[in-house]
Amino acid sequence: MDKENHSKKPVVISIFSLILFLVVWEIVCKGGLIDPVFMPAPSKIFARAVKLIGNGELMAHTFASTRRVMVGFMISSMVAIPFGIFLGSSRLFMAICDPFISLLRPLPSMSWIPLSLLWLGITETQKYSIVFMGSFAPSLLYIIEATKSIDPLLIRAARNLGASKLDVMREVILPGALPQIISGLKVMLGIAWTCIISAELVAAREGLGFMIMNGKEYFQTDTVMLGIVMISLTVMVIYVVLKKFERRLLPWTR
């Protein structure tokens, strides 16, 4: 009984504080204290949401951004994981690649946008490339670090049981580094969202970033706000899904 109270109370308080915030916001706006172009009332944003859900636009934009993040991020991870494991277990290749990684890492993904537009135009490939460029180098560094944290005794044990160097990478280094790789990739997914929204703000024909920019052009502050809220909700939902997936992937950590 006591325990239940403890776990339920904070949730109730959180919901209450959220409602209170919305109510105050609504009253302040309705009272004419704030210009609706500067900040629309929550009810106006909600009405906009209903309209855009009705005509399918909101889902189309959300889906477009999500798809871009997922495709770009998948490609980046699929290259970074094997490459990172390889670099982490070979000093020679690490030395060869180190200068390039060091040069790429500090570059914000935004700085690639003009070049990618010149090379690829306002295309889907250009969006994927921005996500890729923004998340690849940091992902790679996470994975190299994770690879180096493996207990060398486990590698010895595997080799002693007849594992080849390739077997060691697949059977020891990959699963051993996986918990750390996954927590690194979760951080990178947040960065991937930053990348895609900035790319869409600069040049796009759909997506949440485009929706926000387009709303701004028509002084539809409610559309702008809706776009912001939608980004937040989408990323939240993806994290929840990812958490479920993570437990499946790491059964031994339970």
Place this chain on the structure above:
Amino acid sequence: MDTLNDQSKICVNTVTKCFSSKQGEVTALKDLSLDIRDGEFLVVVGASGCGKTTLINMIAGFDTPSSGEVLLDGKPVTGITPECGMIFQQYALFPWKTVQENVEFGLKMKRIPKSERKAIAAKFIDLVALNGFEKSYPHHLSGGMKQRVSIARALANNPEVMLLDEPFAALDAMTRQVLQEQLVRIYEKHKKTIIFITHSIDEALLLSSRIAVMTARPGRIAQEIINDLPYPRNADVQLSDNYMALKRKIWDSVQAEVLKSMEVETG
């Protein structure tokens, strides 16, 4: 000389091993020679830091001698040798694999089909009495159980030689005794060549068919003693005059070396 080499499973031939570190050069082993015959249970005892782990690592191929050579079946050891199954003091089980997957690991590396792997693993899990824990992950097991998994994992791979580096040192006395008895039974049944490292003279006497005492660092073999006490080495054997005499002999030899190593450290 030739005939001796013919018989020996492993021949450690005037091996010297130096480590260079920030503190300077350390000679861990100096001209160490040792022959291990097929089917022998050799226990190596020696003071802490005398180079026991260094020796076993070179037999396993984890490390290479600075000079001299290690021969396995007459051929020099140049890389990691799966013929010598290693059992580590820290177990070295794969935390992301279940007990069964750990035991199957060596077989999987040999690309043996799944059903066959499962059957072999079941046999060795049975041998170390871990039935019912096949699907458990290592972190759910006690230290003694983990070491049994590690023994089963090595055995399932069917190595000709088993190398054990203080495998029971981290276990409580009771568990240790149970595992010692299991190991002797495995030795008698599977006729492996075993090299076992320990600090404990009693453990050496309980397990070995021969005992090699190492000198203080730089390590060499100070003395080799045949242990012909009858198996199983139960309480009766442990209270016999023979046991006591052997124990005294080894103790004198080890004590002299321990004193020497302390002199080196203080002087």
